[in-house]
Amino acid sequence: MKYLDEFRDGELARRLAREIQQTATRRWAIMEVCGGQTHSIVRNGLDQLLEDAVEMIHGPGCPVCVTPLELIDKALAIASQPGVIFCSFGDMLRVPGSTKDLFRIKAEGGDVRVVYSPLDALQIARQNPDRQVVFFGIGFETTAPANAMAVHQAKLQQVSNFSMLVSHVLVPPAIEAIMNSPSCRVQAFLAAGHVCSVMGYWQYYPLVERYRVPIVITGFEPLDLLEGIRRTVQLLEAGTPQVENAYERAVSFEGNQAAQKLLSEVFEVEDRNWRGIGEIPRSGWKLRDAYRDFDAEHRFSVSDIRTQESSFCRSGEVLQGNLKPNECAGFGHECTPRHPLGATMVSTEGACAAYYNYGRFVAVDSIR
Amino acid sequence: MSAMTKPDLSLWSCPLPLRDYPSIVLGHGGGGQLTSELIEHIFVPAFRNTTLETMADSSVLPAPAGRLAFSTDSYVVQPLFFPGGSIGDLAVYGTVNDLAMSGATPLYLSAGFILEEGFPLSHLAAIVDRMAVAARAAGVQIVTGDTKVVEKGHGDGCYINTAGIGVVPDGLHIGPALARPGDVVIVSGTIGDHGMAIMSVREGLEFETVIQSDTAALNSLVASLLPFAPHLHVLRDPTRGGLASSLLEIAGQSRVGIVLNECSVPVLPDVQAACDLLGMDPLYVPNEGKLVAIVDPLVAESVLARMREHEHGHRAAIIGTVTEQHVGMLAAKTAIGGTRIIPLQIGEQIPRIC
Numbered sequence: 001m002k003y004l005d006e007f008r009d010g011e012l013a014r015r016l017a018r019e020i021q022q023t024a025t026r027r028w029a030i031m032e033v034c035g036g037q038t039h040s041i042v043r044n045g046l047d048q049l050l051e052d053a054v055e056m057i058h059g060p061g062c063p064v065c066v067t068p069l070e071l072i073d074k075a076l077a078i079a080s081q082p083g084v085i086f087c088s089f090g091d092m093l094r095v096p097g098s099t100k101d102l103f104r105i106k107a108e109g110g111d112v113r114v115v116y117s118p119l120d121a122l123q124i125a126r127q128n129p130d131r132q133v134v135f136f137g138i139g140f141e142t143t144a145p146a147n148a149m150a151v152h153q154a155k156l157q158q159v160s161n162f163s164m165l166v167s168h169v170l171v172p173p174a175i176e177a178i179m180n181s182p183s184c185r186v187q188a189f190l191a192a193g194h195v196c197s198v199m200g201y202w203q204y205y206p207l208v209e210r211y212r213v214p215i216v217i218t219g220f221e222p223l224d225l226l227e228g229i230r231r232t233v234q235l236l237e238a239g240t241p242q243v244e245n246a247y248e249r250a251v252s253f254e255g256n257q258a259a260q261k262l263l264s265e266v267f268e269v270e271d272r273n274w275r276g277i278g279e280i281p282r283s284g285w286k287l288r289d290a291y292r293d294f295d296a297e298h299r300f301s302v303s304d305i306r307t308q309e310s311s312f313c314r315s316g317e318v319l320q321g322n323l324k325p326n327e328c329a330g331f332g333h334e335c336t337p338r339h340p341l342g343a344t345m346v347s348t349e350g351a352c353a354a355y356y357n358y359g360r361f362v363a364v365d366s367i368r
Numbered sequence: 369m370s371a372m373t374k375p376d377l378s379l380w381s382c383p384l385p386l387r388d389y390p391s392i393v394l395g396h397g398g399g400g401q402l403t404s405e406l407i408e409h410i411f412v413p414a415f416r417n418t419t420l421e422t423m424a425d426s427s428v429l430p431a432p433a434g435r436l437a438f439s440t441d442s443y444v445v446q447p448l449f450f451p452g453g454s455i456g457d458l459a460v461y462g463t464v465n466d467l468a469m470s471g472a473t474p475l476y477l478s479a480g481f482i483l484e485e486g487f488p489l490s491h492l493a494a495i496v497d498r499m500a501v502a503a504r505a506a507g508v509q510i511v512t513g514d515t516k517v518v519e520k521g522h523g524d525g526c527y528i529n530t531a532g533i534g535v536v537p538d539g540l541h542i543g544p545a546l547a548r549p550g551d552v553v554i555v556s557g558t559i560g561d562h563g564m565a566i567m568s569v570r571e572g573l574e575f576e577t578v579i580q581s582d583t584a585a586l587n588s589l590v591a592s593l594l595p596f597a598p599h600l601h602v603l604r605d606p607t608r609g610g611l612a613s614s615l616l617e618i619a620g621q622s623r624v625g626i627v628l629n630e631c632s633v634p635v636l637p638d639v640q641a642a643c644d645l646l647g648m649d650p651l652y653v654p655n656e657g658k659l660v661a662i663v664d665p666l667v668a669e670s671v672l673a674r675m676r677e678h679e680h681g682h683r684a685a686i687i688g689t690v691t692e693q694h695v696g697m698l699a700a701k702t703a704i705g706g707t708r709i710i711p712l713q714i715g716e717q718i719p720r721i722c
Contacts, residue, residue: 008704044702044708116573222704338714
């Protein structure tokens with residue numbers, strides 16, 4: 001893991017930051033799409049470092065944040081059934097459904113387990129043939145290949161007690177929805193490097209063509225982010241909207257073809273609800289009919305659960321970059337990481353939680 | 369589990385044969401012959417000292433001069449054996465260290481065991497053996513104890529509670545409310561080792577090298593620092609919640625702010641890599657053999673030098689300062705020159721999705 005140190009070099013980072021500040025003739029509004037990038041930006045204080053040159057708008061790229069309340073209620077309904085082992089990535093456990101979260105289900109006796117890969121869940125299914133093992137398959141294109149592989153293997157190996165509750169979301173339609181919003185302020189995008197390592201970046205050319213915004217494929221370490229921002233600012237200043245790849249060590253134009261092949265075999269595109277945003281056409285993946293037997297929604301008959309989102313929470317506007325988290329009336333009062341109203345406050349990657357946790361609501365001048 | 373995490377039973381031999389039970393049965397907690405055998409054949413030979421051997425209902429100890437420090441902690445770690453230690457080491461060192469953080473010289477411990485029916489006696493013996501070794505290393509005696517057995521499925525093999533008594537010299541005042549603006553924050557070594565050692569075994573994560581827990585007795589390190597009193601204001605062992613939580617508690621209790629220089633905080637590359645992989649922050653990861661000292665700037669360099677001479681302080685570092693601003697808060701200068709506030713976590717750190 002030695003290679004990471006070079007991308008956290010303080011001196012180089014300061015040099016890049018100076019260059020960005022010198023290049024910018026005005027303050028540009030740039031959206032980082034991915035929650036992992038939001039986390040890194042805030043954790044490293046990049047937004048403060050670049051405050052005069054760019055306004056970083058935290059986009060909808062936290063998969064935990066955009067998973068609809070209705071699907072979480074379905075997950076809770078499945079996880080509380082006797083005989084079920086419900087497996088999930090860790091940060092999904094604290095996301096509140098209508099009345100409780102997975103931690104509560106676990107405390108009430110539900111068998112809820114944190115796993116690091118859907119393939120671990122498949123292994124648990126093999127080891128517990130008399131139990132129903134369900135994996136909560138959420139995420140962007142990044143986590144999708146492993147989820148597809150788990151379902152694919154389950155079918156191949158006839159692990160009939162395994163199923164997946166799927167809520168995959170896709171980045172390009174989300175960018176499109178943001179650009180189509182009449183109140184959109186975003187002038188450029190940092191595209192998520194991990195998504196592009198799977199999908200490539202050929203999908204972004206039509207978006208640049210149509211909306212005339214630069215899109216720069218960017219990594220996650222401080223220097224990766226600064227380099228992505230530097231290139232974006234250059235494109236903005238030059239008035240030349242283009243796709244650029246600033247994460248060449250991980251991302252190619254075509255992406256991971258083997259992964260894409262598997263994805264198209266297992267999943268098909270559908271319209272999907274995004275928490276706080278609403279339905280975005282053709283923005284999600286669901287299991288194809290050939291894999292219907294492994295669809296937990298089908299297996300556990302939870303399709304009829306219908307839930308309305310909280311009307312008080314303005315996370316949708318935050319996710320679209322129209323509202324800073326601390327501009328919401330509930331921020332820090334009714335809504336805190338301990339009592340989150342919306343999912344942007346739940347995940348550490350969520351824009352509201354990042355603001356709250358890293359003190360973007362208090363003055364920290366004293367430590368500059 | 370790798371070979372390293374299994375109890376090493378090669379050196380353990382039972383002084384007298386126990387009855388034909390290779391594992392704990394309910395009767396071992398019943399107060400009858402089985403209980404006596406457990407005490408006589410496992411606990412007493414390992415912890416051997418004259419106070420324990422009186423087998424009285426309570427241990428009668430000489431009253432030392434000075435003031436008493438008294439602390440208790442319960443240990444429920446899983447797995448029971450992990451790279452670099454076991455629940456037995458933690459049960460002794462944890463309580464010893466809590467005592468030492470008041471500047472106390474730890475003297476006596478109690479040990480209460482809650483065992484689950486079916487728990488292998490060989491494992492119990494190995495744990496007890498580790499406790500005996502740890503007690504000798506820390507220079508304390510285990511002078512009283514208790515064993516209870518719970519039905520299968522009602523425990524996690526073995527839980528241990530230890531309580532400890534130490535003595536604090538008159539006139540010595542070290543405590544979490546005594547940090548002052550201008551003080552210097554020093555950590556005795558790399559952070560996050562214990563938590564990531566446990567995590568890597570518990571979750572079956574495999575890294576290129578095995579991360580070892582740092583579990584150790586810190587009382588001799590503390591003893592070497594006591595000559596710096598009264599300039600030694602606060603000592604804390606950042607266990608649960610890690611360095612960040614300890615510093616936040618101190619900031620709150622002392623009504624001060626603390627500023628960390630993040631790139632000065634020592635973190636082993638393997639621990640950092642494991643944290644990065646799981647989306648965790650080493651500042652919140654538990655330690656079991658590290659301390660934070662908050663000292664007057666007059667003695668900061670000398671305290672640092674003294675720590676580095678000690679076997680448990682080789683990688684000590686000055687990591688921050690105490691300020692009168694942003695009271696109750698912990699702020700950090702990030703490695704690349706930005707700033708951030710480090711909040712108290714709500715619960716345990718949870719690995720992130722991506």
